[in-house]
Amino acid sequence: MENVFTVNEYMKKELITLQSDMNIFSAIDLLIQHHISGAPVVDKKGDLIGILSERDCLDLMVEDYNQSSYLQKVSDFMSKDPVTIAADESLFTVAEMFIKNNYRRLPVLDKKKLIGQLSRYDILFALKKLSTLEKSSLKQIKREITASQGKRKPSYGPAKFDYIKNLSKAIKNINSWDPKHRPLDSQKKPGGLIKFPANENREFIIVGDLHANKKNLKAILQDSKNLYKLKDNKAVLVFLGDAIHDERLGHTLEMQSSIEIMDIIIRLINEYPQNVIYLLGNHDTFSERLSKSGNLQGVAYYETLYKIRGEKYTGIMQKYFDSLPLFIKHPHFLAMHAGPARGGLTDKELINIRKNEDDLLQLTWNRVNETRSTPNQKEYGPDDLDSQRKKIKSPNNLPLIAGHNNFRKWGGADSIWVNMLNCHDHVVLLSNQEKICPYLSFTGSSDYEIKNANLKIKKRKFVMDDY
Ligand SMILES: [Mn+2]
Known part of the structure; x- marks a missing residue:
């Protein structure tokens, strides 16, 4: 028939x-x-x-x-x-x-x-x-x-999408920032620091760790018409890193969702190269160092990507990780994945951070010292925040925004922690929770707004139908 x-x-x-x-x-x-x-x-x-x-x-x-x-x-x-x-x-x-x-x-x-x-x-x-x-x-x-x-x-x-081409294009876009905004390091490569001038007037939307929560990313893009603002060059979307690796119990080795969310981010970078910044997080790696409850998440991500997208793609993904900036210096805020390095870093050290593995690990792994004793080398406290601001000549009350730290034992059902543990003008933000999706918005001053993306909308009136 x-x-x-x-x-x-x-x-x-x-x-x-x-x-x-x-x-x-x-x-x-x-x-x-x-x-x-x-x-x-x-x-x-x-x-x-x-x-x-x-x-x-x-x-x-x-x-x-x-x-x-x-x-x-x-x-x-x-x-x-x-x-x-x-x-x-x-x-x-x-x-x-x-x-x-x-x-x-x-x-x-x-x-x-x-x-x-x-x-x-x-x-x-x-x-x-x-x-x-x-x-x-x-x-x-x-x-x-x-x-x-x-x-x-x-x-x-x-199946038709050329993933290799798109990831390569994203790296090109990341590396093509004007050196005025992303100064070159001593080897003439785009450095670890991105800075914005005093007259920067776009809204800055800051998203904490997403840990493979695609739904939250979409909710943030839809909230307050954020995606349209990127398209119109009215806003810059900043990811604080760690968009990959589902952290929920029982999901830590499930990598499909990580691959999917990274596809969306890569696409955003390609569609709005001057309006999307992804900062390096400790999860943005294939490294064995990254393990959760004994599960090697970096290795698992590599293995799954290799299986699904092939060897060439995993090689380019490594280049993507290597091309990411680590620190944003904006007239109204500072941002990085985990927190400042002990004692802070100068502009020059931030620009050349790929030359200093220890600095790089500190910015992506450090946690707030929770015992209020002297922080160890992998921790930071209020003094480190102050010296970080001082070393790059930022005002002492400039908000410093990080993701990475989960302080659930200190409360924080809203997944955002402001001025924790005597750290003044400090915000720690995670955007991966299932029932709540906070993010920050800076418009024209250091007085940020804490926003919550609506996770309850079932039918999204959305430009990205195919995302
Ligand atoms: Mn992290």
Whole structure:
């Protein structure tokens, strides 16, 4: 029997397509003229490079509208790397994709070439056909589809994504900061310090350790339209490191979620290279040093990545770790993963931190001295915070923000600790808890706002449907 319930039978083959360098208003005219709510964007070869939806166009309305809005191009608004399907995909699978996500239409590709498009509306015709079939033949169809689908790899979504290319691109982006903001070290490599000038006026959104909690990351991106602010260059998103490794009991060797959250972060870095900073945390490593209850999490991450993405990818991931900055010096705050090194570090030492393993370990591993005695080499106390500020000529009351430390024994059900253990102007922040998701926002002064991303929204009105 011929299987008629595949994309090929119901997709539209004649499409209105757009080019990326087209003026955005010419593109909108085309959509209106043809009564369509979106269109694929192709290059000269006819390969798909993005999709422009009515949703993308709404950004024009929301952002500061001015004369230069008229000059913007389709490429400024289109969604890149859209989820795609193959012509032999089962309509049952595609219907599920439509239900689970907010897609209205999915481009159909043959390799990279756009050959059609399937919308929700098109599937209604398949349903109509289904209603005319006998029960027995319906069963037969489903059986055949299951058999044929089992034989091939999924052709949509992540399988098509070029992970190696994207990770390499992220490293390039991380290393391409203006040396004015990220001074070069003595070997002319981008150093450990990122600094911002006094006139920096974007909002800074600071996210504590996520430990593979993808849901919290998405909630933060959606909260207060944070993702849109990145897109509009109105905000900078700072990760304090340790986005990987689920820390919940029984999950410490589960690495899939770590891989997934890192994919999102890499994508964010590539989409908003000047608006996303990831600081190195102690978990951002393949090292054997990293063990939780005897489980070697760094090694487990390596092994799983190796298995799923291959040797080349793990090699590039190591380069990614090696390219990360460690310290942010902003006129309104300082930030690092774990806390200051004992006695603090100068600008020069921070810039050259990759030359000094001990400094690097301190910034990524140190904990607050909880016994209030003299801190040991792996701890810091109020004096270290003060000398850190002093050594880089920052005001003595400048907030210093870190993640890493979990003080649950001191309370802190809200997962944020302010001025703990006599440490003035010090905030420790974790953003990985299941029921609460705090983060910080700095807008124009050192008076930060503690925000909580809403974790209860079930259906996210969200630009990143395919994340
Ligand atoms: Mn940590």
